[in-house]
Amino acid sequence: MMAARAMESGNSTSCSTSEGRVTACESYLPMVKLMRKVLRLNGMERIVRVINKRSDELEVGMDITSRADVLVSEILDSELLGEGLIPTLQHAHDKLLAANPQTVPYRATTYGQLVESMYLWKLHDLYNNEAKALDDIHLVPKGMETILCIRPQQYAMHCDAIKEEMKLLSEPFKIFEFDFWKRPDSHGETELCIKATNDGTVHAVVSWYIFWCCDNYILSHVLQGRLYQCLGFFFRWTLQLDCEGTIFYSTCPKYICFPFNTRELNSSFPSVGNWCDHWKQCVWFVPGKGLTVSKDEEVHLHAIHTDTSISYRFKTNAQGTEIGKYDFGGPDWHLILSPERVAIYGDRNWRCSMLRAVKNALQGKVSSLCVVADDSVFLTIAIASLSKTSHIISLFPGMREKGAQYLQAVAVANGYSIDQVEVLEKRKTHLTMHDTQQRKVDLLIGEPFYYGNDNMLPWQNLRFWKERTMLDPILSDDAVIMPCKGILKACAMSLPDLWRSRCCLKQIEGFDHSVVNDMLGACGDLPAPEESPCLPFFIWQCGEIKELSEVFTVMHFDFSTAISPCSGKAQVKFTEPGICHGFVLWIDWVMDMEESIVLSTGPVQRYWKQGVKLLTKPVAVGIRGSSIGECCSAEIEAVFDPSGGELIIKYALS
Template sequence: MNTLIPKTLTRLTSTPNSVPLFITTISRTMSSCSAQRVFQLKVDPLTGNSEWIVIEENDHVSDNLQNPRLLATTSYLDMLNDSRRNAAYRQAIDKTITKPCHVLDIGAGTGLLSMMAARAMGCCDSNACHDTKKMVTACESYLPMVKLMRKVLHCNGMGRYISVINKRSDELKVGVDIPSRADVLVSEILDSELLGEGLIPTLQHAHDRLLVENPLTVPYRATTYGQLVESTFLWKLHDLYNNEAKALDGIHLVPTGLDTALCVKPQQYAMHCDAIREEIKLLSDPFKIFEFDFWRRPDSHGETELCIKATDDGRVHAIISWWILQLDREGTIFYSTAPQWISTPNNAGLGDWCDHWKQCVWFVPKSGVSICKGEEVLLHAVHTDTSISYNLKTQVTRNEVRQCDFNAKDFHLILPPERIAIYGDSEWRLSMLTALSNALQRRLHPVCVVADDSVFLTLLVAHLSKTSHIISLFPGLRDDGAQYLQVVADANGISMDSVEVLEKRKTYLTMQDTHQEKVDILIGEPYYYGNDGMLPWQNLRFWNERTRLDPFHSEDVLIMPCKGVLKACAMSLPDLWNSRCCLRKIEGFDHSVVNTTLGACGELPAPQDGPCLTFFIWQCGEIKELSDKFTIMEFDFSKPIIPCYAKAQVDFTEAGICHGFALWIDWVMDAESSIVVSTGPDQKCRKQGVKLLAKPVAVGTNGSISTGECCSATIEASFDPTNGELIIKHAFS
């Protein structure tokens, strides 16, 4: 767990409404004479409303705010299932800790590294428990994980050998929390970018206040690498200006001269690049960028310039980067996050698929940089305390230097890369144009409410109907959405006199807001800003808000989309299932106690079941569809929101091992069902829900069933409008 900068807190800072599933965790620990407290921000996915809840030190970890998904949505389980990582740390700890010493474990999680360190010192020996020179301090700031760690330590009989401290590492004081400076630091506070979990400030404080001079560390060093690539897919994730030029709808989300009015944040984005290997053209050899030593105090700022020779003709759309850990001082134990096409020391990158660490992608702005084989380009790389950024330069006509800068003085509406790609998709835009054009027919002065955060639909209505009165609710974008419209209105030939962004919460909409007129058209994509980590059916918030606005609808109000269709497909997902399966012993330490809390799939105690989680299916390693895509249930938006139940049969079309079901919503935009926007697995810019089976099931097709195989299954689904929960049950036959 992040010690100084929790991932959830970082995510909230950049996208204020980003809430994976139901609970967003902001660890803010308060000390009192009786217990420790942590505030948790609980968000209702159907309303967007949030409330702070306090979790106490003496709460049972399994309660987790009466919501078992609190830790299930984290990457702990996937990380603990990474056998390559676990083995590398165990080997390095055994090699590094060879005598009695004081070991500090920062970001201890379940206590795995602490137990490895205690075992390496022989703390478990019957005659070693009174040796005061043998000491392990486990520092973990996240209270729910601290309580889970204590359970793990107890189950392994290690509780008396390890001192657990529920604080951030920069809150520890020698002589108060720990008796002396530590001789050895073991830690795993790394994200896909390497620095995003606060590695540098954590190490700085540790070296200044918590560690002896010249301490031993595991890991010993981390090195970042990169490679120049061409990829149309990666280009579409950030260059909206050039991609929307192909659209014929007349809407300019990024008008000429306002190229960055709507854009992605200039940062690295974690992604499984092996999944798009066939869509990537390599334009350089791998190159080393930065090196960070754990055994000495790192600098907060670093810069380097690299001269990189192109290995092929092409256009540099992105820089793909990764890191390699050297875990021991001698350089014999490594772990790498490199893509599979890269050779690494001791095959450190050749291991099981995992989701907690990916490669990172830095988008070269606009349409990229054109290079020729043998040409040299200059890469300027900068690192701060928590991130790494790049600037690519190349000599062009008249010896001018081309570089793409992000001018912070201009207004920018920052959206995720996948949203940028959707807004640049000509086919998607045509679907919206057709549906909305049909909806506006024979309506002279319609009152149109955009219920979600779609700036595209707002501009499209204003473009198609100059007489419309448009009210955009923008529940997530709020003032940023209003400011964006002001910036691009003139370029789109629309008057802001006909468009307004509601300043109040939409739940308090009054007839005064609509100027005493009823709503004729209620529309949405649906898209809710900051909703990227939620399950697909939690976009049924549109249905809930349609219901809240019911008193303001005209008798012939048109709702777009008119319905949502819950779809599914049986999938073979061996890599994903293995990364989420129940834990037993990890390098000799029993972790079975964490399975229920961390949302594992496998043989859980009845009646417990693993949760549905969100993934980009295409990034889930080895995948195979075992059935046709089928409908489970429909949600009729012409009527107020109601509980729904349905049952569907699954007929397998391919033989294989079924690990679960992918689930998504298809949005039917018109009453004739002629315009349907899918969010299924073939849509790379959309996340799907995944329901993993407790145990994989061998399946076959009708007429080719072998012993022990199933040829069909049934799925039951029930939707609860009070909390947005969709319960999925299945049975094989």
């Protein structure tokens, strides 16, 4: 729509003629329908033509009358290349664009910085972290360091949130430059020599990119007075780049000093420097303990890009050794987990608490039948190692065959017989007495953790309760259930950055986008009586945050009984003045009946996502008796529906 408006303002000829046309393509049909609604709302349905195809399915002479003169696109993710930028542009240059086309964006440059961070190190080096635990559980035995690991890739992360925990070991350095106006290469490599600015250990490469951008004025300048055919790909965020390089946008963290005039930047693109959730920085983990460097030492970095990703290798003086190349020795498969799950498994306190809970549960049981209901390889190995006479059945609903292969591979290192452990067959959905050879289950256990559930809401792990209910017929009368209960906790918080990123869309660059809110799931500024959904977030990465109340309990989930509808209600007083944007919720798992071992998944614990219930409108709150704030307390009610696993949250402010 911006392109069409720019063309229209510079042409006496209508944009709807064949000489000047904007064609947009989108492969996802519901989004196509939504685009057409927006176009109609803004009176541009005859000016912009939307085609329900991928860009690489378009054909000149069939979908567009001739090769396009201008390409407007936004297919950039946090890594820059991950959404298929290169193959998309290659096809466009080969099949869809005229010679020497105008492109928006114009150019992007990726930058990096070497950092030391114990937090980042814990997210990937399970071998060395579990060695510190000294508990004789070996998830990654010696010589099998990559049997359980993270995927070797860049990970999107808000690095400002860990600024105080990072030691910068270099100045920012340029890595790759991509010119969108010409056909990009599928493969590129570069050798960089980087001077270390501090003594330390390089645990990661933090990267971001800068692209030179323009506002409506520059886009108008590109198109004005020219009867262009304009092609738009996957048009989501309207960010355009100009060839003059006068205005730019950066995804770098706030602690990086721009190499340009910041005042000019902020006046040209006011949103720069604001928190946003769609673009973050990227982190590449250096395998193992990292690379030790001394101040002023030259570090040799080899960077490689493919069609869709960027990776790094460090070259050392030790006989040309490369650090950063992931060595997948051993079996031809690997158990791939998220960085947060790897960090949990390497956390000494978490392991200690889990082992203590398992020992308590096994106490007095000589030859027990234990069932691990979730995808916890840690609990399976812990039981097998601690009780040689127990038989363990691991359901592994997400891992299945890979989980079975993993348990067999690490059996010797952990001192148990593989005959002691079995994994539920793929075709089975639940256990019967036939599967247990007519034995009753003495211990049902879970973390709970379900493979592939990393981006889910906390209460979706109540699947454990459902599994426990399905297994009820084969549980012994005195069976131990671990965890024995879940406690829904909450806290009122100020979340201005998160609220802005999820509130209803209205006017965007002068265009009315209000019809998109229902489909896209906006959460703030909703018209009454609509309620916002709960969304999963790492709260510690959500920009500016402030707790406005004490942590309070909303309801309990009792796993000693069969799953059933339940509800809870809590009254909370605000303890800090501020603007309340919503409530953050999570579950604390009570592992034993004495409630001496409780594992929290709240915001203080960075390895779990919390659920966020945003208010319809931000509300000023304060302490009772003070003149600041309109509200002093709130009532929260939660209703759990086991049929769909949904947790409905309602609130009232007073």
